[in-house]
Amino acid sequence: MPAVTIDNVITGAQDRSDKINDPSVATAVWLLYANAAIEELWEVIAAANPTYWDTFGDVTVASSATPFIDLAAAPFTADPVSGGWVMRKLRLVEKDPTQSVPVTVVKRTLATKDLQRYPRGYILQGKRLYFDPPTVAPGNYRVYYAAGPAVLAAATTLPVEIIPYREYLEVSTAMRALAAEESDVSVLGAQLADLRARIITTVAAQDDATADRIQDTLANDELQRWGFGVPGLY
16 A cells, blocks of 8 residues: 555645645644544544554563553554553563463552452553552563554654545545635535545444453463462453
8 A cells, every 4th residue: 555644635635625835724734634634533433443443562571660661652652642542451471472371460449459369450640551569560561552643743654544544634634724714614524424434334344342352361260379460351
């Protein structure tokens, strides 16, 4: 699939709104409109298929002196400027994540405050996962999460997942420029509604709600005996 930049989206929006070489909308404003359109599309897709943006990252915590995982740092894609991301689960992996049995690390709540029963926990603050207690932090982890869209600078390539929906981005961006000057956007609005309906149909069909539960392969009593995490969590 050919690469598409945010500048390409803006050019398409300018054409749709009859604003090619029109100085009434500054370049920086076009960039704001295009990023807003990306965020809108992201939300439309997430509403139709809640797991569409799910991904994961592997990280090693070397010492209890730094007992946290920063989701705004590599290898994660939770952009520090954007919103709209969701933590799914955190798993301890003793060896290679593809070869060992992962164990869920619990979110610390009133129900999981018993350190004897649930020795490994985390507390989410901002875009950091802090281990509780800090002494259990060292280890290899896989973090499952859904990230919101990054704020794109000029000339930045679009994420490959949204390139098929470039037309939606162009129409949405054009509408924002026209609405700002109180021009009629009814035609573009009808186009956007049609595009939105088609996108929802496409992405919703990719969601098999019966297959999204991940089971631990160890028996529950094994997990309890080892003292890692909560039996039955996924």
